[in-house]
């Protein structure tokens with residue numbers, strides 16, 4: 001396959017970026033999208049040009065690093081996958097593919113396609129945990145959890161913090177991410193102690209980071225590689241409202 | 248922990264949406280009442296029932312209180328909505344060069360701000376033409392004479408532009424007849440919709456109502472945290488059939504009816 005790539009190049013967050021066009025020849029349909037970038041970068045380095053900066057780590061859909069906004073959609077044309085799980089067979093020979101970074105005020109560009117998602121870390125640090133004092137773990141069967149709750153918590157816990165929800169949302173809202181992180185703990189007994197402080201702190205932090213507010217377009221759910229449901233956003237709204245009213 | 252008092256709720260991204268949802272859904276309930284009342288425009292009684300209904304709606308203290316609450320809610324909804332739209336645009340200072348919104352969301356859900364702005368223009372024009380003129384303008388009076396025994400309308404008389412009366416409606420019995428003099432809002436409606444431009448404007452705006460509520464009705468419940476696998480279909484079905492189809496079509500039928508029956 002021969003592919004024309006239009007890739008966003010930007011030195012740092014203070015410089016203005018622009019698109020650069022690259023020709024990638026003899027691409028195998030079995031390459032992952034990131035491998036195609038590796039090949040391109042190898043060529044660029046050989047030619048003495050600057051390679052394209054992009055984030056990646058696990059390359060198996062679990063770390064959430066591989067942020068790329070491909071042809072108008074986060075992680076490209078497929079549903080329920082990350083960029084590292086996208087293969088060139090999803091494109092056609094001769095295609096022109098436009099690749100941009102996640103675009104949000106809260107995710108400043110570090111370089112080219114790599115953006116700074118530490119806003120998510122700060123939201124997690126604000127309350128996305130349970131404070132467990134050390135000691136022996138008790139027998140799991142002592143804490144009974146309804147299967148449905150366990151399943152819902154598990155589904156929410158599948159969030160890998162990739163930020164595709166923010167990238168997809170026309171408002172750059174982080175509600176799907178925050179709702180997943182609030183839900184996974186609100187649904188379980190271990191999360192009860194800090195339940196109210198948690199949701200208030202995390203929403204406060206989310207707002208401080210400059211994410212937009214949710215208008216329920218559902219774009220996040222549709223683009224989430226882990227198919228996190230917007231039901232979690234409704235749960236976040238309930239959790240936040242009841243915490244604000246009763247606390 | 249910062250700002251944990253109750254009122255700070257409404258400055259948070261979740262609370263802003265609660266304001267939008269409560270005001271928006273309240274306006275939705277009003278629309279049902281409004282469309283049901285306006286069906287009296289189709290009654291073949293030269294507007295008598297409609298005019299009586301208009302008097303009731305503007306004099307009954309309970310209904311008046313609700314109306315002022317409604318006006319407040321519309322203003323709050325519009326201002327908050329426009330602010331949310333601006334804040335949300337600011338959350339993405341650099342736009343995508345290539346954006347495929349249709350791949351993941353519905354058009355209506357992405358254009359609530361534009362649809363809402365059309366509705367705001369509509370509400371201002373509509374309130375001026377009917378509410379303001381009825382209350383402060385020169386809405387004429389009409390005399391309706393009905394036969395008491397049969398209830399048949401036997402005479403309708405225009406009271407002329409110079410006629411004035413302290414109240415909006417007076418009823419008198421004399422002999423076998425009942426006389427009603429009432430402010431004739433019906434006539435204002437009829438005059439307004441003789442003009443094609445106005446008819447087109449109204450019909451287009453009802454299209455905006457349709458799209459706004461196709462997304463908005465269901466969305467309001469989600470914003471309040473009401474999302475359950477059991478009821479989601481119910482919310483969306485009501486949103487689609489009642490608020491995006493039946494109500495806008497019924498409203499749009501009114502100008503069309505007057506335009507084609509003049």
Ligand code: HEM
Nearest residue numbers: 215267268271274325328359360363364367463466467470
């Ligand atoms: C016929 C009158 C109107 C009705 C019945 C109505 C109803 C609604 C409803 C139910 C929602 C959903 C709320 C939510 O998702 O929480 C909504 C959202 C919205 N409305 Fe309206 N609305 C009306 C007029 C307006 C006007 C005049 C404006 C502004 C100029 C406006 C702007 C908006 C915006 C921007 C949203 C999206 C806000 C968000 O989702 O956060 N609406 N409307």
Ligand code: SF4
Nearest residue numbers: 159160162163165224
């Ligand atoms: S909710 Fe989905 S899209 Fe958003 S950060 Fe988590 S995994 Fe990524």
Ligand code: FES
Nearest residue numbers: 059063064066084
């Ligand atoms: S590189 Fe880890 S999810 Fe793609």
